[in-house]
Amino acid sequence: MVMLRCKYCGAPFEAKDVEANTPYITCRSCGTTQQRIDAKAYLDQVMDQVRSWVSSAMPGGFSMSQAENVDSIARHNIYVTNVRPRISAEITEYKFAANTLMTNPLFVMPFTTDNTAKPVHTSASAFEFDAKIKGLSPLAVDSNDRKELNTAEDLVKSYALMINNVKLLQEDKPGRYVLMSNNFSQASEMLSKSNEYAPMSKRFSALAHACNGCEKLLNGDPMGSISYLEKGVSGLKDVKDNLFSFPSLAIMYQGVERELSQVSAVADLVRSSSSNGGDPVKTLGALAKISSIQYPNVSNWTILRTKDRNSELFQHMSEALGARSGSGTMLIASGDGDYLFPFWDVDLRYSFVTGALWSKKSVEVAEDILIPGDFTIDSACLTNPASGVTDIFALRPETSILAGLRGSETSISGGEGIGAISETARPGNPGARKIIVPLSTKKEAEHLTENYLVQRTQSNSKLRLSKPYVKNLIYVPCKVSGSSVIIDGFGKLLPERIKRTDINKLIVL
Numbered sequence: 001m002v003m004l005r006c007k008y009c010g011a012p013f014e015a016k017d018v019e020a021n022t023p024y025i026t027c028r029s030c031g032t033t034q035q036r037i038d039a040k041a042y043l044d045q046v047m048d049q050v051r052s053w054v055s056s057a058m059p060g061g062f063s064m065s066q067a068e069n070v071d072s073i074a075r076h077n078i079y080v081t082n083v084r085p086r087i088s089a090e091i092t093e094y095k096f097a098a099n100t101l102m103t104n105p106l107f108v109m110p111f112t113t114d115n116t117a118k119p120v121h122t123s124a125s126a127f128e129f130d131a132k133i134k135g136l137s138p139l140a141v142d143s144n145d146r147k148e149l150n151t152a153e154d155l156v157k158s159y160a161l162m163i164n165n166v167k168l169l170q171e172d173k174p175g176r177y178v179l180m181s182n183n184f185s186q187a188s189e190m191l192s193k194s195n196e197y198a199p200m201s202k203r204f205s206a207l208a209h210a211c212n213g214c215e216k217l218l219n220g221d222p223m224g225s226i227s228y229l230e231k232g233v234s235g236l237k238d239v240k241d242n243l244f245s246f247p248s249l250a251i252m253y254q255g256v257e258r259e260l261s262q263v264s265a266v267a268d269l270v271r272s273s274s275s276n277g278g279d280p281v282k283t284l285g286a287l288a289k290i291s292s293i294q295y296p297n298v299s300n301w302t303i304l305r306t307k308d309r310n311s312e313l314f315q316h317m318s319e320a321l322g323a324r325s326g327s328g329t330m331l332i333a334s335g336d337g338d339y340l341f342p343f344w345d346v347d348l349r350y351s352f353v354t355g356a357l358w359s360k361k362s363v364e365v366a367e368d369i370l371i372p373g374d375f376t377i378d379s380a381c382l383t384n385p386a387s388g389v390t391d392i393f394a395l396r397p398e399t400s401i402l403a404g405l406r407g408s409e410t411s412i413s414g415g416e417g418i419g420a421i422s423e424t425a426r427p428g429n430p431g432a433r434k435i436i437v438p439l440s441t442k443k444e445a446e447h448l449t450e451n452y453l454v455q456r457t458q459s460n461s462k463l464r465l466s467k468p469y470v471k472n473l474i475y476v477p478c479k480v481s482g483s484s485v486i487i488d489g490f491g492k493l494l495p496e497r498i499k500r501t502d503i504n505k506l507i508v509l
């Protein structure tokens, strides 16, 4: 039987598809449908290239068919003198490229894309090289040579399948998890034959489960998805924990770690939104909304373009859902309102010099500032950080000018009221209150505070600031009127951002 190859990605078609004998054939690796005659033409083209490459690897005047007829010692000699030197350099190159690709996460959450991984080969060239190795295998008579060649073939083929998966990470198209799962399963099975690649094989098997889970989820079966997602989580955890005993694959650590955090986030999300009779489809909608938000493009905020920030946002969302279902808690401040607004609680310490002449002294002050969790979508907060925080330095206590002369100043900020709000935050459940999902990460809150301090120290030379410490995320009860958010208790410290907030642009659970 003639095997066919996909003219788009180079993958060989599976026997059952070739036998079906329909005029059109769909690739199970990249998902493209093509005419059977095109797949046949592509196969012929590849085989021509392989044949001419193989004959160029032979000693002068020898053809493959001749080589197959000579005795095994002569074949072994051809392999050792002519073929191996030629092919081993290329195998090394492919091994290196495959290992490099494995440093990237090979999974994305539903509705998201990831284009960080940049394979140096196309899948077509990798599949073609795989065919070349196969073409040479009759010459490898020694069992060690044969084993070496088979292992290389499995790795190159797995690498080709992963190149196809990387392409699928970049495009949120329907059915991609089926294709990815298929590629992962195939690669896992091939690599399971060698001890050397055992962790890679296990990683792919875990990712195949995770992809099956996502596919079920997207098809409206969240309950059915959980066991697959959990298998993915435990498999990746196992790979991560045992990777240290495989130094040659330790390079995968970061990729596996990021896959684990993403698969866990999806699993948590599904578990917590289903457990309380919640609506996982709605949650998925929120998930989609989070990942499609366009953040402002401001020069010193490239941090908003980092890829793994989404997994932290999903984590916050999943914690909120967990608190609602009763399987966890969230920090809630006291106050009135049927909505809960997220704030980053930041511990800020500074010192300043007060008094004049002989009464000069340094005073240490600790303050809390609160940062609205949605500040990242507002370009005005990014360019003018004071509008994205409870701007304690804008309110210098009125008595301070005179007191400053006497050296009795105790603070040049006015944040006491804010500390009182954050101190009321206790672990609790939202009950029926609606939860506004934070759209910033802890690191971003820290970055905003640092920018704020730079902004304020430029206008107040007496200030000496230490590095701010972002403590945690707290939720402050608020009301919604029209599209505006109303929060009591902040007084004059209410961040400008809150006044600009449009509830319709936020994600509410």
Ligand SMILES: [Zn+2]
Pocket (backbone or CB within 6 Å): 006, 007, 008, 009, 010, 011, 027, 028, 029, 030, 031, 032
């Ligand atoms: Zn294909």
